Amino acid sequence: MLLKKLQLKTIDYKLVLTMCFLFFFNSIISAQEIIKDTVIQKPLQLSGQKQKIDGIIANVGDYIVLDSDIDKAYLEITAQGGSVKDITRCQMLGKLLEDKLYAHQAIQDSIVVSDAEIRGMMDDRLNYMIQQVGDINKVVAYYKKNSVEEFKTYFSDILKEQKLASEMTKKIVDAVEITPEEVRNFFKKIPKDELPTFGAEMEVAQIVVEPKVSAEDEQKVKDRLNAIRKDVLEGSSFATKAVLYSQDPGSSPNGGFYKMTRKTPFVKEFKDVAFSLGEGEISEPFKTIFGYHIIMVEKIKGQEVELRHILIAPTVSETALKDAKERITNIRNKIENKEITFAEAARTESDEKETRANGGTLVNPNTQDTRFELTKMDPTLYSQVSNLKDNEVSQPILNTDDKGKKTYKLITITNRIDAHTADYAKDYTKIKELALKEKQITTISKWFDTKIKDTYIKIVGEYRDCNFVYNWLKK
Structure with missing residues (x-):
């Protein structure tokens, strides 16, 4: 049935994207559909032999796939705590072939991946691995390499191909x-008795008041x-100072160390200062949304900067917190007394720039829509709104974010949407998303069909008996 087919395809598509975009945890998931009649299981054995000797089992353009690559893919899954019991070697090979074709075609299309990007990916991955096992030598042994340098060379090639x-x-x-016409036609194709059901949702707005840090505390x-x-310029260790004093939990244990390029997702003010300094220079204190920083640049390698930084945030005094609570209580009283609407108060009184312009309405970060599905709502937000009635304004809520920043806020529910069968007018955004995913799946499938025909591909041995999703054997 159409909807069931759509759901299956959507799942497959998500797996494809997950495999292609995920580089940090590298959880290798099969993007193949379930293969019911698979000949080859792990381990692969030949008649009269205990186990097949490692060798090239496939070529995709200039890339090769070794039999051991399948074993390494299994190893990656288990290393991340995943299960491999339902993933056959044929499925794993199909996934590897897809990755090789993507990478091969990227080179043909002149897609460039810089060494700086690969080094950044390498550092992130190694840091994660070392956190898990405690020693880089254990990582090297785990991948059966003879040295750290050999492992890094091997891993660099893998990361470049993934990128x-x-x-x-x-x-x-x-x-x-x-x-819009394609969305409409997509919706019309779904039989009425197969229309999806969307869960209960709500739209939420908030007003945020930030305690004011005094000029004296900032100074x-x-x-x-x-x-x-001054101490560092006179000979003290910047790294030691960062360990002792920096309030950045992500870097202080490492002496405030970061590697970054202009594409690294740091706030603009931080990047502007970092890329204005020469090697060995230390910035003057500067301000970002997180507090005040100083940066010392250690090395500049092309487009990449290696630096250390120290972050210290001004302390919010109890007096400032009390004043913020009093201010937000007065705002609530005005709303309750009908002197001003919640939306008007948000536009004129809220300190949150992201929501102020649209009357305090929150945007769901997962869907970029204003609706929040109750079963998928952030637990903290759900606890704050679950007992509110329609148009009721919460009491002032003291909120502490993951960086320790304290604010007061008011929350209200502006709209409730009960669980319901999909409606084209009411659920256009969700239906458009489903229609777009289906079109993306179709586009990817057509892309594979075309590129497989135009690319040198060879699969040898028993793997030619696999039932692949795509026509790798060009039958």
């Missing part, structure tokens, strides 16, 4: 657009950072 595949997939998917932080800067 090429990721960029190629993104290029294909980003080019897919869908018109204290700048003076402290200037004193640290």
Whole structure:
């Protein structure tokens, strides 16, 4: 049936994207459909032999696939705590072939992956692995390499191939657009008794008041950072100072160390200062949304900067918190007394720039829509709104974010949507998303059909008996 087919395809598509875009945890998941009649299981054995000797089992353009690559893919899954019991060697080979074709075509399309990007990926991955096992030598032994350098060379090639595949997939998917007419036709194709059901949702708005940090408290932080800067210029260790004083949990244990390029997702103010310094220079204290920083640049390698930084945030005094609570209580009283609407108060009184312009309405970060499905809502937000009645304004809520920043906020529910069968007018955004995914799946499938025909592909031995999703054997 159409909807069931759509759901199956959607699942497959998500797996494809996950495999192509995920580089940090590298959880290798099969993007093949379930193969019911698979000949080859793990381990692969030949008649009269205990086990097949490793060798080339497939070529895709200039790339090769070794029999051991399948074993390494299984190893990656188990290393991340995944289960491999339902993944056959044929499925794993199909996934590897897809990645090779993506990477091969990325090179043909002149997609460039810089060495700086690969080094950044390498550092992220190695840091994660070392956190898990405690020693890089254990990582090297786990991958059966003879030295750290041999492992890094091997791993660098893998990461480059993954990045090429990721960029190629993104290029294909980003080019897919869908018109309102296509969305309408997609919806019309679904039989009425197979229309999806969407869960209960709500739309939420908030007003945020930030406690004001006094100029005196801000100056204290700048003076402290200037004193640290002076000590470093006179010979003290910046790394030691970062360990002792920096309030950045992501870097202080490592002496405030970061590697970054202009594409690294740091706030603009931080990147502007980092890329304005020369090697060995230390910045003056500067401000971001997180507090005040100083940066010392250690090395500049092309487009990549290696730096250390110290972050110290001004302390919010109890007096500032009390004043913020009093201010937000007055705002609530005005709303309750009908002197101003919640939306008007958000536009004129809220300190949250992201929601102020649209009357405080929150945007779901997962869907970029204003609706929040109750079963998928952030637990903290759900606990704050679950007992509110329609148009009721919460009491002032003291909120502490993951960086320790404290604010007061008011929350209200502006709309409730009960669980219901899909309605074209009411659920256009969701239906458009489903229609777009179906078109993306079709586009990817057509891309594979075309590129397989135009690319040198060879599969040898028993793997030619596999039932692949795509026509790798060009039958």
